[in-house]
Amino acid sequence: MVSYPYFPGCALSTKAKALDICAREAMKSLGYDLKEIDDWTCCGAVFPLAEDEHIRLVSPARTIFKASKISDKLVTLCSACFNVLRRSQKVLKENLEKRQRVQNYMEEEAVENYPENLRVIHLIEILKDEIGFENLTQKIKKSLKGLKIAPFYDCLTFRPPKEMEFEDPENPRIYSNFVTALGGEAIDFSYRSECCGAHISVSNPEVSLECSMRILDSARRVGAEALLTSCPLCHYNLDARQKEMVEKRIDFKPMPVFYLTQLLGIALELPENLLGFEKNYVSPLPLLKERGLL
């Protein structure tokens, strides 16, 4: 069993529990123990874009220190946490002046002992780089054969590419390859990397509703039966808000939106109570039952 420090973050501990529970269980069955970091604090949810906001780097720096005591990798799953922690690590690693400023708010010796080698990774990177998608295919218990899944590439995991150093956001493949590895049929759709509207659901809900609806429509046009995401905020916009979409447009047909780990859980035959489907607004159960996947 390989053990890695794991940062679930606020959303996964509460509103997006579905993303979290099956992550831990599924990874366990693949030989990985995700150890929640003790006493963690929120990553800040938004990477500070203003040059003079140093204080927002303190919480990520603390988390990175905690993780570095256990391993040279820190596993995240929520796109926002991944974005904030990965970018924070990059800037703290490369910008000594910033590191110095952050030092003022820290007990640890951030300047001398900064854990430069720690890599903040996304859970999908374990599946892709450590286990390998090909091996994953061998390891799953149930193939998602025939399930037409449209992988959605959220903004925060891929952009800005120079800071995230993840995959080219103009032509991302990673989730498609993941779906294929699970035996499903990955559907590429035009809006696969367009923004869902993100947090403007708070201030301008009509606008983000429009953004999200375009994404679902685009996936539907090319025959997708469900969407895949790894971001709790995208999930909220794309799944929970289908309630409003149905009201707004009579011809709107709801479409289930899976979390990355829910699909993994199904393929690994985790018990249904661990898949957290009660957290999905559009229930995937009818689709899964119809295909004999549950």
Add this chain to the structure above:
Amino acid sequence: MKIVLNREKLNSFYVQTIKDISLQKIMSCYQCGKCTAGCPVADFMDVVPNEMMRLVMLGEIEKLLSSKAIWLCTSCFQCGTRCPKGIEVHRVFEALRSIALREGKNYTDIEKLSEDVLDEIPQQGIIAGFRKFESLE
């Protein structure tokens, strides 16, 4: 309405602050509009991203601080990813938001949000939507 230009305006405190907070080379913008062309919310903006860049160049900052556009930007980073001059347009938007917030201009009214929404929307969305409270420090 005509725009009056002079040195003071082009190098105003606001303009300097935007440059300092965003760290972006505003004057290198081509005005090619690629940022706008890919922006998911440009359709709804009163000032689209390349116009925002232009108005910063012209020192027309007040107009931007009272625009709806700066609050519509979702920080999706499309603009910065594709700008041929490597300008992180999203950081310029953030600088404008920061200035507005630091001057106490609120945009989102927390009272108006329904319980339902607050219940369902993940924390990251609420924090991002309300980052002003943090920024006021």
Add this chain to the structure above:
Amino acid sequence: MKKIGLFICHCGSNIAGTIDIPEVKKFFSGYDDIEISDDYKYMCSEPGQKKLRDAIVDRQLDGVVVACCSPRMHEITFRNAAQSAGLNPYKVEIANIREQCSWVHQKEKGKATEKAIDIIKTMIEKVKRDEPLKPIEFEITKRALVIGGGIAGITAAVDIANAGYEVILVERRHSIGGKMLELSETFPTLDCAQCTLTPKTVEAGRHPKIKLMVYSEVEEVKGYIGNFDIKIRRKASFVDWNKCTGCGLCQEKCPTKTESEFDHGLGERKAIYTLSPQAVPNKPIIDKNSCRFFREGKCRVCEKVCPVQAINYEMKDEIVEEKVGAIVVATGYEILETDKIPEYGYGIYKDVIDGLQFERLNSASGPTAGEIRRPSDGKIPKEVVFIKCVGSRDPEKGIPYCSRICCMYLGKHARLYKHKVPDGQAYLFYMDIRSFGKGYEEFIQQSMEEANLLYIRGRVARIMQEGDKLVVWGVDTLSGRKVEIKADMVVLGTAVLPSKGAAELGKILRAATDEYGFFSEAHIKLKPVESMTGGIYLAGCAQSPKDIPDTVAQAGAAAAKVLSLFGQEKMIQEPLIACVDYDLCSGCGVCVVACPFDARMLDQEERISIVNEALCQGCGACVSACPNKACQLKNASPKTYIAMVDKYL
């Protein structure tokens, strides 16, 4: 006692404004060995030069120091003046008191004057020790090598050959013509590219003074201006071109089809093929990578059908050695492969094509016989989007410079498209319209009006395939609105880059290339067709992106440079080169290794090192390498320099 004349130039106020010239003049009147100390407002002017000439004659001077601007500017002027007055030109030295003194010390006038005196003092020491020298003369090989057989190379070759000199024209592909061979109709007159080009290619092919070497590349270049030794690799074509009559039977019968590079992937060709129907020479090659015989060991169909037994599967590459006196580099360009701009989906979406592909679609000899049909399904596109500056003016993903031709050719494409599809609509996304040439702006304006082209100011962010449409997301910055077009086909005006291998060829030639791989000119304004290396000239897109008129003009200029070299009886070279003190030389050979110009060799019998005067550039590498102080530069011996430094200290 020497008789040295000192002439101090005011250079208007450039020098006199900072340096106290009367003071300097006074300092040197009566100074050791100074016969005359004089000054003038502009020494380089005719009256200034006359002063110098008169003094040489009247005062019987045996050396001259001119205190003025950099020797790069007027050393030659004053040396010529001295020679006409009967003084050996190498007894004239420049004391640079402008660039190295007055310009840089404008705020410290007193100190500048002192420094000027010091500079002059040291140069007096040099002149005292200078030997009279004679320029070196050597023979010129009056044959030229032209590398690259595009319109630039062809033009230069024909011009040189018409003057009566032999030319070797080396072309990498198996036909000359370059990119122009692939074009359909050309701006600004919309005349057929082939009709303009073929008379030229045919002339080059038939010219008795031009030796065509297609399917060949330059592999080694030794020597220097006037005398280059060249090795050229002639690649194995597997067809004996002496026997081949160009009947085309082999191409017809060859069973193997593959993607045609000439049609940029839009059409097919055989494994044995000529580049195009208008190829010069009209001889085929076998492409080893696709030929069934080379891949599987079976076939030999072409061998069977060839009526003259020209096929030879055993053929090997051949190295040909040539001697030439001048080289014209005309290696042309390449266009950016747009996988660097993935948001446009080039390479993924079939109907997103580049400019050269559009030329092939529009070409009567192209894959669609000149009908505009889109690659995916052969339908005639009714909504076509043209995008400018793709990869150009994009320091992030492409190159920062402007490619200079795409504004014009996309305007041309849109207009040609409208000629063929009158009910279609063309949209052009642009950042600026650069129509600088003669008749160009008129061409663009006329296209907008007559062909109803819609120019939209803004870049495109993204193209996505939706069904059989390409959804183009652009912007119209003039109205401040996002623009969406559901297009049937998209044409990208991609960046112009140097041809593949240009930088490597630059190394072989010892001619500098810039950061992108374009050949560097010696001076952007005054020497635009000379490379930084003597005897090597530049033509066409090898130097920078340009259109055909500019390419042809530059090629003509390069040819003229070659001819003015060949017009000289003998090569004259500065005698300021290395020499060897044979008493000190031990024949160790360190200098032979040190010399970057291959100008040194050992005389095995005498066991001393000798200098090849034609090759030596006077760089001084051997001087610093020689452990015995036997290598010296003429008029720049260590002793002289020590005396100069002593004087200063």
